Amino acid sequence: MALLVRSGPVTEAVTEPISASRALPRSAVLVVNAKSRKGRKLFRRAVQGLRAAGVEIIAAHAIRKPKLLAPTIKQAVESGAPMVIVGGGDGSLSSSVDYFVGNDCVFALLPLGTANSFARTMGVPLDLEGAIEVIATGQRRRIDLGMIDGDYFANCAAIGISPLIAETVPHGFKAWAGRVGYLSWAMLMMFRFKPFKLTVGEGDTAETIDALEVRIANGPYHGGTELVDDAAVDSGEIVVQAVVGRAIPYLGWSWLTSILRLPARRHTTREFHGKALRVVTDPPLAISIDGEVLAKTPVMARVAQGVIEVAAPAS
Template identity: 65%
Template sequence: MSAPPRTAALVVNAKSRKGQAAFRDACRLLRDQGIVLASAEAVDDPRHLPDAVKAAVAGAPPMVIVGGGDGSISSSVDHVVGTDTVFAMLPLGTANSFARTLGIPLDIAGAVGVIARGRVRPIDLGVIDGDYFANCAAIGISPLIAETVPHGLKKWLGRPGYLAWAALQMTRFRPFRLTVDGETIDALEVRIANGRFHGGAELVDTRVDNGEIVVQAVVGTARAKLLWSWGLTLLGPDKARGTVREFRGRAFRIETDPPLPISIDGEVLCRTPVMARVAPRAIRMVVPA
């Protein structure tokens, strides 16, 4: 592992929950820590964030810092794969699951401290049908929530509002049949995990440097079983082990009956069937020392 670069491009999703207020603070704190900002951009429309990151990386900065939620991070990592640019993050979203996975502080000052004094190491990414993602994809109620959550709810009410909306969507949710590499089971929810956290809760026992992807299914047909599994995860992923089935490896073909949408770090981007795999040591990232 090596020390982080001292020059960076900064791109912040100004529509993330903390984005507008965080941009100026991030610029000031980074400069106070001796980080030279070759460029700094606040993106008002999240749809333009990937293009802004792509343009920043095209300038070959030693490091690119992306501020936003899990969706912002996942939509950005594609543009760092295969480059010499180090990736760093400021967690500005609702759940900040990838930051939790890596142990990055959730406050701006703490995250900037990691960028200034942390270490650079290679980490794995997940890949679904050629699309890289950072932390976790999901099938089941998570895409249903992501497709229907009212605009601005997460920004103004944060995790409590998001959880309340999730409870409401449970009334529309239906179990499904899941097939992983030819084996079929009844499922209530599926996580395709590179990281340990999903929705801000620790759900999967894994690491971002172990060269494997984890397909974790909450098994059964009764919605109460899903609620029970969620409750057990509050005590830790090992407590919910009896409610889930896990497949661990480098690549899996995943099918569902009926075909279902997949949310990738909170954004609905594809539908089953898909190929999911791990991309070992895909990018170099700044993590806590």
């Protein structure tokens, strides 16, 4: 398979070569969640494309049983592979990052899900050929991870409607309906949703507000939409962003202004920044971590600064 070549006007430019210390490994283990939206269909294309791009595939695994994904990635990292490529949606990627912490192994990704928020944050193209090109020609980038208590996550955790969607969306619906269907289901779930009290911080610095949704962000994207403008994977801080208020339609307005990138979006939210922030809700609520419901408030949200290296586009 040939790499995708994007044509355009010829301009003079000076390209700085990637130093050996920042260059990506030329061999890797590939692990693809074949239950993800595109995983099974694109697995063989991924193997062929990576080899054609000059990346040696030490081993390739198409995982059809979700419970086998994590142990397969753990084994690949612990085997001493210089790079492990994970193909799947945000949930698959986020459940993988724990195994790279403290290991000299580069984390690379093939975005094969619905929202692909982490790929958007990293600037990785959403098409298979573009993502392969990053792995073949990109560079190492050391990034932060978020933490909910002791659990690492890649991009964003959420309280409010996101866990409700994750708990109620019919099996296979995202794979069939895609991102548009996912957003439509989100609009439907708003009628079942109730606002809540949010407290951020501890002691004298704690602040309580009325909230409609909360995003605990290590990166700007959530649900495939850029919502937390000031969050970044190398900022050294975690951002807790709340959509403020008690009127449910206001949540829809907040999402709409964010999707359309209107200046009004900043007037719908309140942000808290820090290295560690305690998050409490009344009543206690579920937390979805990159699309998977894995925790419940109260929790401590933290940043783990510069703990993994990721395959990123060349600067």
